[in-house]
Amino acid sequence: MMAKMVSLTIDGKHVEVPEGTLVVNAAKKVGVDIPVFCYHPKMEPVGMCRMCLVEIGRPMIDRATGQPLREEDGSLKIQFGPKLETACTTPVSEGMVVLGATEKAKAGREDNLEFLQTSHPLDCLICDKGGECPLQNLTMGFGPGESRYLYDEKKHLAKHVPLGELIYLDRERCIQCGRCVRFQDLIAADPVIGFSQRGRSLQIVTYSEPGFDSYWSGNTTDICPVGALTTTDFRFRARPWELRAAASICNHCPVGCNLTLNVRREAVSGGKWVVKRVMPRQNEAVNEIWICDKGRLGYHFGRQNAERLKKPLVRKNGELQSATWEEALELVAERFQGVGSGLITLASGRLSNEDLFNLGKLTQSLGGRSLLYTSMAGGDLTTQIGFAPGTNFADMGKESAILVVGSDLEEEAPLWWLRVRQAAKRGATLIVLNARNTKLDRDAHYSLRFPFGMAAAAVLALVNALSPKRPELPESIQELARSNELKGAAKAFAEAKDAVILFGSDGMGLAETQALAQACANLLLTTDHFGRPNNGLLGVWPRANDQGAWELGWQPSMNLPADLAQAQALYIVAADPVSDDPAYLNAFDGQKFVVVQDLYLSQTARLADVVFPAQSWMEREGSYTSGERRVQRYYPALQPIAALPPRVESPGTRRAPLLTGLRAELDGPQADFAIPAYLAEKLGFEGFAHASASLVFARLAAETPSFSGLTYQKLAEVHEQWPIVGRADMYYGGTAYENTQGLGAQLALAQNGASLLSWPQAADFKLPKLGGIAFPITRLYDRGATLMHSQLLHKRIGEPYIVLGEQEANRLKISQGGFVRLTFTESQQSVVVQVKVDKNLPERVVLAPRSFGLPVSGPTPVELKSAG
Amino acid sequence: MSLVKDALDGVKATFTGLATTFREMVSPPVTIQYPEEKRPVRTRFKGRHVLKRYDNGLEKCIGCSLCSAACPADAIFVEAAENTDDERYSPGERYARVYEINMLRCIFCGYCEDACPTEAIVLGDNYELSFTSRRSSIYTKEFLLEPVPEGGKPTPQKVEPGVYTRSVPVMKDPED
Amino acid sequence: MLAEKYAQEIQTILAKYPPDQRRSAVMPLLYLAQRDKMYVNREDMAEIAEILGITPTEVASIVGFYSLYYEEQKGKYHIQVCTDLPCALRGADRFMQELCARLNIRPGETTADGLITVEPVMCLAACDKAPMFQVQSGAGLSYYENQTVESALALIEQLRLDAARKRGRDSHV
């Protein structure tokens, strides 16, 4: 439904905008700058800062006839109010005349800026916002030039106030616009910072433990119109104008947030180019202008630190020793030759499409098996009835339904949590179906709980409520199935014009998520919610490019330890199974030939025969496929590590090394897609590209149906986005970067139409009478390889722990913070971990966070004993 | 006639020339015994940069990088860090952890001096700028900083908390 | 713990507001917490937040904004003298100065025994009966109107006696 259009003039420019548009936005659309501080286009207006004052005139209406009055020349008679009005709170109306450049309006701005300057310290010289500061810019543009305030009477306030260990507050600089407070309250739903005191003493405070306890805190530094809020990461590290910007994609989760990596040469790193900060880059279909703190502050693993692998390692006399590329490649090619089906290539979704394509192709050429290293299945279904091109959470509202099942969405994919929540606020029916309470419940219309282990059955119960083809339901789901809540949710889902399902892996492993995905697919097929925009199935994958891996034909093994044990040769890329679960150690018996390709010498790499050093994503080019099936490019930000002295060349524009021939020239880590290509060349296989990611992508697109038609050029296409950010007028939307490097493109759906699948296995899952079951859960801040290099977040990550219900804790006579000995019934391994108590959990349930060193890949029987 | 006149003119010219020679023979020499002896520079001469200190020894440079931004030759590199009261280099929060000028690039325009909000960088008298490698053409902060004045203490200093909270001192407008 | 100590009061307070608007109860609950110590500490704020389902920061914001809540321990009795214009026209400023001088403190300070804090406040809506003040203590708030320095000192003496008696009683328990 199109909104009614309203026409008006702003500073003489004619504008036509939808009814309800605010004057300030209408002006921005025609390039008229109305300065703002408190207003932010992503938030409701509050009209606090009074910066956007303009003169507004409206046509006079004849009370008798209801017709507008006209001047003698026939033009509308306009009446201006006695006062200036705030453009940020006033919606447009037909025939309105907005004047922002009159003496009166200009005086209003000058007055306001003079007021703001009475307490602002004017320490732009050392302020991290200096150079990209709205107050600085607007004062230059609209300010009075001089202040009549007596300098001696300026209020001096604390300049070094840690709100937590991540965000610092400078009380003097704060202009009380409240953007940060409102962001945390309305968008992040973590009102952990607030205003205290009043009048001129109004100040930002936090009483959360730890301070500023939110995954979204970094965004407040972007939208802060002064340098009051700064991140510990960037504080005093560089001036904004000294930084170069490289477009990138976050690789922590499947959302695929668009990033800008700001780089600069750093003396304390020996003059190397380093990433100084990570900033959001606008993509209104993906992350809008936000990123979570993991994306912003967890990038350090890609930096060129001392622990990074720099040269290939080859095992000689039982020791891993440095070797040349030639030597290492030669050895691997020789050993892979003829291994045939004895080869297993194990790679994770941390790799790009190009990497996975070349790795898969090499494995295929050798006759081996490519296995995706993941804890979550169902990608075979998301490739068929996943998000269709044109799907965008931003377009979902009334008439849409969103079902989130088996996922703690804010922990697994923060931006999706944010966008789903906003869709719910716009009127989309949000159904949250989980075994336990999550933050998303607060916004849910239907918040349903199923017994632990019964996710697929719970979805089948929804189908059951709708479809005559009733799948059998196990006993323990019957109560939920009979509830009116569930029936209401099923009905709302079925009746929605558009509907999507997000399924995650909360408390589940491969088998369970496979069943869940199948149940979800059946629900979508039953209700005809697939194959068109804003419909389909979304996997909340553990890694950034898991969807891409599935699209390229990678699949996990349902019994990986056994498969690995049986293999003759292993090629493990961007995966560290041994750290995740010591059970995998059995696979490394010393007999088989093991090649590991990674950034660091991981636990698995230590067991390898050959280790290839890989380039981090910030040193190279590539593309990821997000969970929403959007293929997005990332660009090199840093020069790759080279053992040879670096050539002085500016980053940002540099492409992957152009190799005329291999061997002697190869130096330092190589791109993950290039290494298999080198091997292929050694082995004499045709059809591999190693020279650049774009060449690989061209082959990939030619050989993979869902990618067909995509090119790097296409992925780099952009169009105008709203709100406007990142240009000279960064006061408007904050310091997020404008997207000039590509919005990406969504994959086409598989050609063959989907039909109703067989009902998944949904056997009754009963909690044991003795011991307990450990269910894996995902925490945003985990102890995985990608976060442990970011020391900033260490305090937030903490030590390994498990979560128990109150009853369970009481039974074990243990309280929050106590220690418990956790023994895995099958393997009889045991660990001592700390306990957190969640009063809502049932007995016999143990929540075990993934990537905390606990070998829980799916529901696992355990025994618990208090350990003091 | 003309011959005689020519001869006389020749003689005259010779003596005129010799007069200059004799005069210069007795006037003091222009050359000096550089490097033992050095000629003073003009007051507005722009020589090698000096990073200034306050009387108490704290560095004037606050690491704001404005000199680097102003430099048309991109010769200056500044890397800042945060002061603490236990380890204080300059007043306020920020100081220059690294300050380098590439003298191969510097064109002695003095823009850095103009840009400096704390009068920390000053183009001094020193014009002896020879170096033997590209590496040594990069002058570091340690090299550029002036010596600690008498009565001052070297940086970093341990200071009373809360005394040096302002980066920029309140300065009078320049009077000249 | 407030929830145990004042279970009945908390229920009464919560019953005043619609069930989905518990947050409204934050101010009355803060008064409840302040009764004990004449200030609200972090634990109390956290507990009130827990009762109302909001964050401790949101509770602390309220404490900071409203001038009748204290985040720090001052005197047991706050003598709050209105010195706004109408009262000042009737000598409230002089009244407070003299009172403070007699107590040997400055406005805003607490007497050496830690009992009495004298502070100027904004209008108390008793402009016709100035000089006047209110006494805020654990027992609540009471107005004292048409005061003289002598009458105020007599009251303070009484408050001190009460406090001493209370202490004596407490120490016997």
Next chain:
Amino acid sequence: MSKEKLPYFLLRHREIPDLDNLEVYRRNGGFQAFEKAVTQMEPTAVTEVVKASGLRGRGGAGFPTGLKWSFIDNKNWPHYVVANADESEPGTFKDREIMEGNPYQFLEGVAICAYAVQANAAYIYLRGEFWDLAARLDQHIAALEAAGLLGENLFGTKYSLRIYTHLGAGAYICGEETALLESLEGKLGQPRLRPPFPPSYGLYGKPTIVNNVETLTNVPLIIEKGADWYRSMGTEKSPGVKIFSLSGCINKPGNYELPLGTTFRELIFEHGGGIPQGRNIKAIMAAGASSSLIVADERALDTPMDYESVPSVGAQLGSASVIVIDDSVSIPWLIDKTTHFFRHESCGKCTPCREGTFWMSHLTERIANGRARREDVELLYDVASQIRGKCLCALGEFSIEAVLSGIERFRSDFDVAVGEIQVAAQVEQVPASD
């Protein structure tokens, strides 16, 4: 202007002892109006009577009460009524006397208002200092519930009503109706953006009527005796009686219930007993600290105090809190008092008020203490003018009234203050504190 003494209508307790006893109140006709409204009148009819009476809001803004009630949004439910008992304007002390002396008439007014807009819950937002008063009101409400005058199915109809008290905690801004609603919702007492106005978006986002205590206390009489009776008092455009709070340099400060249109002279010299110690009247503030300073000349003294006439002497009637200033008072000292008040009470939400009141108070402090530069008076005037027309709510807008009118009308006092001549202030100043 007729001079015969009208009986008390709002301060009836001055004539009837123990009116704060429900029995006594009922014996004097109490709660008949409410019963009549609930049992015999349509809700809209009640609103119409109030509209016809010409009653205007007594809290300061003077908005027609009946009109406000008629704006209630009937598409959105439930409705609420909130009585604004956050009386905090320096110079205002009328609501407290009503609620102490004549509480039931006020509660009956709340009840009638609630019935008129079909609200089933009403809150009385009292300033935090009215702690004892709130406790007494709670007892009165309990008494009403016990007597079946509040609660479920009143007078055998389907209508039910509960009244609750809610204490603020020391914030003048909460007298602003939207800030009051925010505060009642458990948030910072900062004003909301308007529109929407409370009758369409009020407490908890629901349609809400916010009325001052005195306004509501008028209502039972209007319902009982009719709109025409009410109109027979006061003036054509400002009908009815009003409580004038008289304070400052006056012999007999206190509340005076008089018809609107009574002159300043009558209030100050006849009722208030004139200026103490035979001094001369210098200025009048008609609406507490928020008001302009009226030069107390003959014309001003003869001005009737109603909503239309007071503006003719460059001021507003507001809440009719009349502060009398005699010739011993230095105007710079006076505006230092008012700006200090506003600086302390500014909520900090909008820039001009937050920064402007702070700056003004700096300047007035300097001027009042004789430390000012000559240009500071001009600067003060500029700063005050700079605030005008830019604030989010009335607090900031009215914070400048005394400053601007003070400088305009009493310039010579300022000249003395910024001159080198030190004039001993009548009242010693106390250091400002936040």
